[in-house]
Amino acid sequence: MRFLxxxxxxxxxxxxxxxxxxxxxxxxxxxLVASPDENxxxxxxLGLPARGVTALGMGDAMLKDRxxxxxxxxxxxSTEMDFAGRGFARLSAASYQGTEExxxxxxxxxxxxxxxxxxxxxxxxxxxxxxxxxxxxxxxxTDIDWQGATDELRPELAAFxxxxxxxxxxxxxxxxxTVRPRHAGPAQPMRWAPGNPQIALEPWMYAKxxxxxxxxTSGSRSVFIPALGLDFFRPLLGGAVLGGxxxxxxxxxxxxxxxxxxxxxxxxxxxxxxxxxxxPTADLVLHHGGGVTVMTLLNAGTPQLVLPEILASAIPMxxxxxxxxxxxLPSHTGPVEDTEAAVSKMLGDASYRAKxxxxxxxxxxxxxxxxxVKVIEGLVG
Numbered sequence: 001m002r003f004l005x006x007x008x009x010x011x012x013x014x015x016x017x018x019x020x021x022x023x024x025x026x027x028x029x030x031x032l033v034a035s036p037d038e039n040x041x042x043x044x045x046l047g048l049p050a051r052g053v054t055a056l057g058m059g060d061a062m063l064k065d066r067x068x069x070x071x072x073x074x075x076x077x078s079t080e081m082d083f084a085g086r087g088f089a090r091l092s093a094a095s096y097q098g099t100e101e102x103x104x105x106x107x108x109x110x111x112x113x114x115x116x117x118x119x120x121x122x123x124x125x126x127x128x129x130x131x132x133x134x135x136x137x138x139x140x141x142t143d144i145d146w147q148g149a150t151d152e153l154r155p156e157l158a159a160f161x162x163x164x165x166x167x168x169x170x171x172x173x174x175x176x177x178t179v180r181p182r183h184a185g186p187a188q189p190m191r192w193a194p195g196n197p198q199i200a201l202e203p204w205m206y207a208k209x210x211x212x213x214x215x216x217t218s219g220s221r222s223v224f225i226p227a228l229g230l231d232f233f234r235p236l237l238g239g240a241v242l243g244g245x246x247x248x249x250x251x252x253x254x255x256x257x258x259x260x261x262x263x264x265x266x267x268x269x270x271x272x273x274x275x276x277x278x279x280p281t282a283d284l285v286l287h288h289g290g291g292v293t294v295m296t297l298l299n300a301g302t303p304q305l306v307l308p309e310i311l312a313s314a315i316p317m318x319x320x321x322x323x324x325x326x327x328x329l330p331s332h333t334g335p336v337e338d339t340e341a342a343v344s345k346m347l348g349d350a351s352y353r354a355k356x357x358x359x360x361x362x363x364x365x366x367x368x369x370x371x372x373v374k375v376i377e378g379l380v381g
Contacts (some may be wrong), residue, residue, distance in 0.1 A: 001029045001380055006099060006120040007043065008036045008091050011220055012292045014060045016136030016174070018046045020112065020194030023369035025377075032106060034099040034119070036091065045197055053119075054091070061088035061094065078144050078311040085116070085145030087153035092118035093205040096156060099123055115141060118149060121166040122156060130379035137291025138316035139175040139184045143344045158243070164202035169379050176298065176362045177248025179319035183218060188375055191366040192295045194276035202207075205273055208281045212347050214242060215278055217252040218288040218309070228288055228309060229257050232332060236286065241340040242318035247347075250278060276300070277325045284346050286339070288332060289313030298325070301360030303352035305342050307332035324355040 009112040033050040112132040113120025124131035173187035218228040253272035258270040280302035288309040306328040317328040
């Protein structure tokens with residue numbers, strides 16, 4: 001069979017799709033990935049064949065309308081969700097023609113896309129092939145963002161005589177059942193697995209010393225979003241709790257940011273570190289609320305303290321907070337004293353580790369990517 005994967009929208013959809021694509025190839029199927037040009041190096045670096053389908057980047061898709069005009073930034077949780085839904089839809093619309101050309105030439109048997117990679121359902125409809133949709137983080141879809149995406153895609157939907165985004169033949173969800181929202185519809189569960197790039201490791205990355213270890217990360221966008229760069233790390237590293245020497249601090253950040261941090265805080269290990277490798281060694285991870293980051297830590301059984309980049313990042317964390325495996329603060333711009341108090345609380349309370357371990361065990365019990373590939377095979381007559 002031929003599996004066409006559709007990705008886009010930053011690195012998260014790539015990382016989330018890769019393990020299923022690897023499993024499909026391991027089962028003997030052909031795999032191609034349709035990707036925005038900006039993600040091609042990431043996809044091919046993970047060992048997957050890819051074709052670029054749009055020059056539009058995620059930044060422009062999110063921040064500008066289809067005419068290239070800058071959009072006003074959202075100021076509330078609901079407007080953030082609408083903003084994100086429309087941004088993913090604009091990227092999907094820009095990706096459609098290139099993906100259609102790829103599908104016309106290659107003739108896939110099934111198309112697989114992340115939940116917000118809307119070119120996938122349009123391609124499945126166009127070529128009358130099964131559609132598989134999957135989450136790439138804890139299920140966080142709402143009526144608001146889905147309606148925003150639908151409204152943005154009116155021209156594309158109308159071209160097919162549709163008034164709604166087509167439903168998938170199979171919906172795959174990696175959300176652990178305990179923290180899955182009650183409003184989420186039926187799904188094929190799938191175990192989450194890391195799909196991030198790797199590097200040659202150093203011993204400290206996979207084994208820690210005697211001090212408590214805290215990892216801080218703000219994701220790959222820290223290079224071009226100041227609020228996630230030095231402005232995110234400096235108050236934490238200069239504070240009494242994380243800067244006092246009693247805690248081993250590791251900063252997982254792209255090299256341009258890491259180099260500046262090493263110069264300013266020479267005792268801190270900073271650089272690109274595979275989070276799936278370092279997470280099991282950490283007593284706590286502070287981060288910005290990125291979906292793949294959250295799943296990496298849930299999988300590792302690591303307590304997490306979330307300083308949300310945007311208000312909507314707190315939505316999927318609420319059930320995890322309620323379960324007792326994390327704490328989510330109001331914002332990444334809040335008082336550093338509040339963050340330090342939360343760090344001290346979580347390091348001193350073993351229940352956070354225990355609860356995180358329960359969720360990790362639940363993830364490990366979910367069906368593997370190989371099992372889900374067999375389910376997908378059954379969709380093709």
